[in-house]
Amino acid sequence: MTTTAPLLYVRTSMLDVAYEAHGPADGKPVILLHGFPYDPRGYDAIAPELAGHGYRVLVPYLRGYGPTRFINEQVMRSGQQAALAKDLLDFMDALAIPQATLAGYDWGGRAACIVAALWPERVSGLVTGDGYNIQDIAKSLTPRAPETEHRLWYQYYFHTQRGVDGLTANRRDLCQLLWSLWSPSWAEGPGLYEQTAPSFDNPDFVEVVIHSYRHRFMYAPGDPALEAIEQALVLQPAISVPSISLCGADDGVGPPPEEDDDVAHFSGFYRRQVLPGVGHNIPQEAPQATLDALLELLA
Numbered sequence: 001m002t003t004t005a006p007l008l009y010v011r012t013s014m015l016d017v018a019y020e021a022h023g024p025a026d027g028k029p030v031i032l033l034h035g036f037p038y039d040p041r042g043y044d045a046i047a048p049e050l051a052g053h054g055y056r057v058l059v060p061y062l063r064g065y066g067p068t069r070f071i072n073e074q075v076m077r078s079g080q081q082a083a084l085a086k087d088l089l090d091f092m093d094a095l096a097i098p099q100a101t102l103a104g105y106d107w108g109g110r111a112a113c114i115v116a117a118l119w120p121e122r123v124s125g126l127v128t129g130d131g132y133n134i135q136d137i138a139k140s141l142t143p144r145a146p147e148t149e150h151r152l153w154y155q156y157y158f159h160t161q162r163g164v165d166g167l168t169a170n171r172r173d174l175c176q177l178l179w180s181l182w183s184p185s186w187a188e189g190p191g192l193y194e195q196t197a198p199s200f201d202n203p204d205f206v207e208v209v210i211h212s213y214r215h216r217f218m219y220a221p222g223d224p225a226l227e228a229i230e231q232a233l234v235l236q237p238a239i240s241v242p243s244i245s246l247c248g249a250d251d252g253v254g255p256p257p258e259e260d261d262d263v264a265h266f267s268g269f270y271r272r273q274v275l276p277g278v279g280h281n282i283p284q285e286a287p288q289a290t291l292d293a294l295l296e297l298l299a
Helices: 047-052 081-094 106-118 146-151 153-158 161-182 189-201 205-215 224-234 287-298
Strands: 007-011 015-022 029-033 056-060 100-104 123-129 243-248 270-275
Touching (some): 007 081, 029 081, 189 205
Antiparallel strands (some): 015 056
16 A cells, blocks of 8 residues: 655755644654654555554655655765754754654664654654664674674675675665565565655665674764754653554564563653564565554543
8 A cells, every 4th residue: 555645845944844744733753763674654554544543644754765765965875873863953953843652763763762762842752663763873882792793794885895785786676675685574575666766766765785894883973063962862861752663573684582671761651562474674574563653642
């Protein structure tokens, strides 16, 4: 299923953000955020349902994806976590949204977690894929368990020029491989990939992706304009807003541990739900569970 929502644009200080809107303009706002390598198609089974409940549902394309564009050629094509969070905050400001319920996974989950942690007054509830998604960059150079290192091969690939060239030349095939590795039990995934793949043709996709995976390991400097946010994240701030963590039991990039090691990062209402038979692309693989979690927080 592909959404029939109109494609709209709003200008922030850095971007012309493309987004899809569902539901009444005066409804309580819900913002749904995709990850890498995905796009708003991940929420096609969720956004219309929320709209049917009277909510204003906004699904933006992140920087470097789809029709979203930088407005200035000189702006750094940063993919660091602070950039994603600032984009979300700027998006809300540009649309005059004082507070919203957020849902996100992977990159989008990171943006949502950061805004919830640093600007809790802007967030009424949070559905996060895989728990506390704020990177602890200071610890990034410490080797992890071999099986974890193996699952992160693509990140190390992107640290090299070969990875830049490979992503440039083979972005659709590479992203399709990640889809299959990260969601090994998702039977519908291969048939849906071509709906999302055009979003990776964005002219800034490669540069933003490469910077994201280099910055998180301290192999690339961040945008100086975002340093204050990055410094705040060094403290690994707690998330105080009501939160539900959805974890795919079959996630091929970050399978959930048996014991929830994120719970200490949440100081308000929080619960974790592990979803059997679900991989990394949580909202598209488990739309009903995602919808139920959102409606629980919106009630």
